[in-house]
Amino acid sequence: MIKSDRLLARLDELARIGATPQGGVNRPALSPLDRAARSWLATAAQARGFALYTDALANLFIRRDGRGPDRPPVLIGSHLDSQPSGGRFDGALGTLAAFECLETLEDQGIATDHPVEVVAWTNEEGSRFEPGTMGSKAFAGKAQVEDWLAVMDGSGARFGDELAATLAALPQARPRPIGVPPHAYVELxxxxxxxxxxxxxxxxxxTGVQGAxxxxxxVDGEAAHAGTTPLSxxxxxxxxxxxxxxxxxxxxxxxxxxxxxxxxxxxxxxxTNVIPGRVVFxxxxxxxxxxxxxxxxxxxxAMAAAETTARMTVERTLDLAPCRFDPVIVAAIDQAAADLGLxxxxxxxxxFHDALHLAxxxxxxxxxxxxxxxxxHNEAESIVPDDAIAGTEVLLAVTRQLAGG
Amino acid sequence: MIKSDRLLARLDELARIGATPQGGVNRPALSPLDRAARSWLATAAQARGFALYTDALANLFIRRDGRGPDRPPVLIGSHLDSQPSGGRFDGALGTLAAFECLETLEDQGIATDHPVEVVAWTNEEGSRFEPGTMGSKAFAGKAQVEDWLAVMDGSGARFGDELAATLAALPQARPRPIGVPPHAYVELxxxxxxxxxxxxxxxxxxTGVQGAxxxxxxVDGEAAHAGTTPLSxxxxxxxxxxxxxxxxxxxxxxxxxxxxxxxxxxxxxxxTNVIPGRVVFxxxxxxxxxxxxxxxxxxxxAMAAAETTARMTVERTLDLAPCRFDPVIVAAIDQAAADLGLxxxxxxxxxFHDALHLAxxxxxxxxxxxxxxxxxHNEAESIVPDDAIAGTEVLLAVTRQLAGG
Incomplete structure (x- = not known):
């Protein structure tokens, strides 16, 4: 059994970092608020004696060793960044539920064969720096950090600079190579x-994730006077x-x-009185x-090519193929829920989620x-606490089964 | 005859204040660049001994007295503000051509019965602070400065504050009541x-100006997740x-x-991955x-009311009725052009133009x-210099006729 009060209190605490007046959060990837959330979680991890690691994408790992220190870890977690008018639970629930599982293992002195690691992936949302799921995509070897160093946010800040500042803000996390395959990955x-x-x-x-x-x-047109320019x-x-x-x-x-x-x-x-010369969408x-x-x-x-009054250029910026999750993991989750009577x-x-890349x-x-x-993706996002608790119990049961021992 | 080299040189000089890389200008109403343009013109006016006046809207007047000092002036001019990606001649030509006419009267020692005044109206464009033609609208008694003090630009700057700063930046212009009707108004x-x-x-x-x-x-909708939310x-x-x-x-x-x-x-x-909750256009x-x-x-x-998936609220922010210009002025311009063989x-x-309100x-x-x-309303705006000179000669001839003497 997890300590549900502790989990719910942590969800409240995290929601204060970047809280919006309407009860949501605005915690852009790699922003000072994202760094504050990472530091807050790192402090909680250090209080329990867990080791902290990070990689070239500033993905943050919190490790509890297993009996076999060289075995690949069971990885559980989600992300800490949010949409600009985001909710309190998107990403936050999965990250804090995973940490709750780690603490429960520690509380109860449960030894596992595989190490268990909590992960907070960098820039899942993609709303500040495109594309989304950068951290897990690079972890899965589908891209490299160099691909994105020059990406800019809406205010002209560079991804590379913000990444470096985020890494510098968490000196207690030890750097390690990116992408060593874990034993399994489960995300709530x-x-x-x-x-x-x-x-x-x-x-x-x-069962899987649809493609995106x-x-x-x-759209390149020509700016002109709204009052004088005939349609033709x-x-x-x-x-x-x-x-x-x-x-x-x-x-x-x-x-x-x-x-x-x-x-x-x-x-x-x-x-108001100028015909738009350019639109980007x-x-x-x-x-x-x-x-x-x-x-x-x-x-x-075809629609873009058919437009005759302006020139439309279509560029594909993200291509995530649909995926099916591993039947073993699907069955383990199903069984754990059944065992808990849920x-x-x-x-x-x-x-889409980071799990898509991990798969x-x-x-x-x-x-x-x-x-x-x-x-x-809305400040009004809300959940029933009992559901959050139930989901975390399932995650704990699956984690224990996968980690063995 | 005007001094055409002087006019063209002044057009070049003014175009440097707020010049854009593509050869246009960005000189927002009441901005530091607008103030710089006013100061530059005021300096040229003082060098010729003309008197400077301003009013509650920061409309700028440059006066050359007539024989009858109490007679209402013949007012000629245009505006100095521009669109954000504006051209070099919209407003600038009419203001500097009017000033050229004033200097030509002075050069040639031509006495007029009525005073002649050059005016630069405040915020004709309306692209920084809505609505446009504020200066001339208030001058014509259709609105008062108090109506707009709280209007904000896109960055949150208040019209009232920017107006006060603009007035303070031109202490050499003496304040006077707004809206004393001129003898006539002509704008190139x-x-x-x-x-x-x-x-x-x-x-x-x-012959007149169409209505605007x-x-x-x-549009109030609801923000939601782009990947999960079905159309319904x-x-x-x-x-x-x-x-x-x-x-x-x-x-x-x-x-x-x-x-x-x-x-x-x-x-x-x-x-990118959030369904828009709100659009304003x-x-x-x-x-x-x-x-x-x-x-x-x-x-x-009716279109707005018929929309069923989101609530659309339509507010009218500007209503300019069509106008017909005075037949006497129309005839005077026609005759002057004919006399000059144009x-x-x-x-x-x-x-629409400030002349709409003056009418x-x-x-x-x-x-x-x-x-x-x-x-x-485009940085590529361009004119043939001979046309600018011809228009200014017509303005001079009409001004002389209307001012008498």
């Missing part, structure tokens, strides 16, 4: 969807963008499984079927718990 | 349209905005005289017929000269 997370709540189920046994592709679309002379970048964006919901009507979103759009020069496309991801991308490119169902993940280098899986109304 | 401006260039005509004799209405549209659960503020914006070009196809533009649009929270609507302005506004409000045609103004309190009119490709 809020569902960020409506299924578990609608079906009144406590534990989601996640992100696009950056640049206009090269209105925003009118062209709106035409394309208005076609995304019908695409979702045609394919009920597709998820298409423009979350970011910037207009230049951005003056993003598209986030998701689908569990690779063939449908291809078809949707082709459709987006309602459960198998379901795919609509959101490429070790057996990986995820546990979902419900969040109210499926609302996430 | 680039056409900002394609008609004069296409017809190879030098002088546009402006500005709207601020707030989405309240996507940007998808709703795009649906409305995609209908504006068809409205312009249906009414070839209408001009409809969304020049500004901001998405919140603005993250502007619509600039223009038409010479009041009934059509009404019909277009009704259509916009090609000319009558035409309405597609853009409510005195006989007013405008002279247009061509600009290349009709391009304006």
């Amino acid at each position: 997370h809020i569902e960020q969807g409506q299924i578990l709540e609608a079906e009144r189920i406590t534990i989601g046994v996640v 592709r992100w696009f950056n679309v640049v 002379y206009r090269h209105d970048a925003l009118a062209a963008a709106a035409r394309l964006l208005a076609q995304l919901p019908p695409l979702m009507v045609a394919d009920g499984t597709a998820r298409l979103t423009c979350g970011r759009l910037v207009v230049e020069p951005g003056s 993003t598209i986030d496309s998701r689908h569990p079927e690779p063939a449908r991801l291809d078809a949707i991308e082709a459709r987006i490119r 309602s459960r169902r198998h379901l795919p993940s609509g959101a 490429a280098i070790c057996p990986a899986g995820m546990i979902f718990v419900p969040c109210r109304g499926g609302i996430s | 401006h680039i056409e900002q349209g394609q008609i004069l260039e296409a017809e190879r005509i030098t002088i546009g004799v402006v 209405r500005w709207f601020n549209v707030v 659960y989405r309240h996507d503020a940007l998808a709703a905005a795009a649906r409305l914006l995609a209908q504006l070009p068809p409205l312009m196809v249906a009414d070839g005289t209408a001009r409809l533009t969304c020049g500004r649009l901001v998405v919140e929270p603005g993250s 502007t619509i600039d609507s223009r038409h010479p017929e009041p009934a059509r302005l009404d019909a277009i506004e009704a259509r916009i409000r 090609s000319r045609r009558h035409l309405p103004s597609g853009a 409510a309190i005195c006989p007013a009119g405008m002279i247009f000269v061509p600009c290349r490709g009709g391009i304006s």
Whole structure:
């Protein structure tokens, strides 16, 4: 049994770091607030005598040794960064639940064959520095830190500089090589969807993650006077963008499984009486079927190419193939929930997660718990405490089984 | 005859204040750069012994006395502020041409019955502080400075503070009451349209200004996770905005005289994988017929009301009725161009100008000269020097006629 009061108190404490007036959090990746969250967790880890490690991406590891010190660790965790108007539980629950498991093992003097490590992955969200899941992607060998050093956030801050500052702010974590494959990886997370709540189920046994592709679309038109320029002379970048964006919901009507979103759009020069000369916007496309991801991308490119009043350039900035989690991990989660007498169902993940990358280098899986109304990436994100506790108990049971002993 | 080299040199000098790398200017209303432009012009005025005045809106007046010191002045001028990616001639040409006329009267010792005053109106563009034409609107008694003191720019700076700083930066201008009606008002401006260039005509004799209405549209949806939220659960503020914006070009196809533009649009929270919870955008609507302005506004409000996935609130932020310029001024401009042997045609103004407000309190009119490709509100704005000189000669002739003597 975990100490549920301790877990809930820690969730409250972490939510204060970057708290927003509406009850959410704004803790951008590698920001001073992210560093504060890391330091706070590191202090708690040191108080328990756990060792701290970090790597080239500033992924943070908290280690409790096993009987076999050279065995690969069972890795459990999530991320500490948030969306700009994010919720209190996205990432935070999985990280603190994993730490609660580590403390419970220590409290109860449970020896494991494999070491157990808690991880907080760097920049899962991708809302400050694109793309998301940088830390786990590099850990899985799919990219290198050098690929992203020059990436800038909206204010012109460089990823490389903020990464270095974050590493410098946690001197107590010892550097180690990135990406040594763990024995297994398990992540607890809020569902960020409506299924578990609608079906009144406590534990989601996640079978895999749908694929995601992100696009950056640049629309080059011509700035001109709003009062004098007739339609036939206009090269209105925003009118062209709106035409394309208005076609995304019908695409979702045609394919009920597709998820298409423009979350970011910037207009230049951005003056009421000036026809926009340039618009830059993003598209986030998701689908569990690779063939449908291809078809949707082709459709987006065709719409862009068909625009005659402005030039549209479509660049793919992220490509995450759909994945299926290891059947052994899926079965272990299912069994643990059953042993604890918890309602459960198998379901795919609509959101992508760091576990997607880990699945490429070790057996990986995820546990979902419900969040109210499926609302996430929103300050109103909320969970039932009992669900958080139940999810953590499942994580503990699976961790013990995987770590052996 | 004016001194054309002096005029062209001054246009070059002014273009350096707020110059952009692409050859345009960015001189926001009441900014330090606007203050620098005012100081520069005031210094030139003092060097010629002209008196300087200002009023509650920081409109700047440069006065050359007439024989009858108590007679109302003939007012000529334009504005010194620019769009964020503006051109070198929008406003600048009319202000410096008016100053050139004043200097020419002085050079040649021409006495006039009425005083002649050059004016630089405050915040014509409205791109930093909305609405535009604040200075002339208040001068015409249609608004008061108190109406706008709390208006903020995009960075949170208050209009009232920036106005006070601008007045303080020009202590040599003596304060005087706002809005004493002038004898007449004449403004030279680039056409900002394609008609004069296409017809190879030098002088546009402006018959009036089409009406303009500005709207601020707030779209309230709900931020949610882009990967997990099905279409039926989405309240996507940007998808709703795009649906409305995609209908504006068809409205312009249906009414070839209408001009409809969304020049500004901001998405919140603005993250690639978050469904936008809130979008705020502007619509600039223009038409010479009041009934059509009404019909277009009704259509916009109906589209907003018909949106079912998000709540759209439409607020009208500017309402400029169409105006016709005084036939006496129109005839005087026509005759002056004819006397100078210049090609000319009558035409309405597609853009609004400070002259629109002046027309409510005195006989007013405008002279247009061509600009290349009709391009304006754009750093690429450009004119033929001979056209600028011709327009200034027409302004001088009309000013002399109206001022008498």
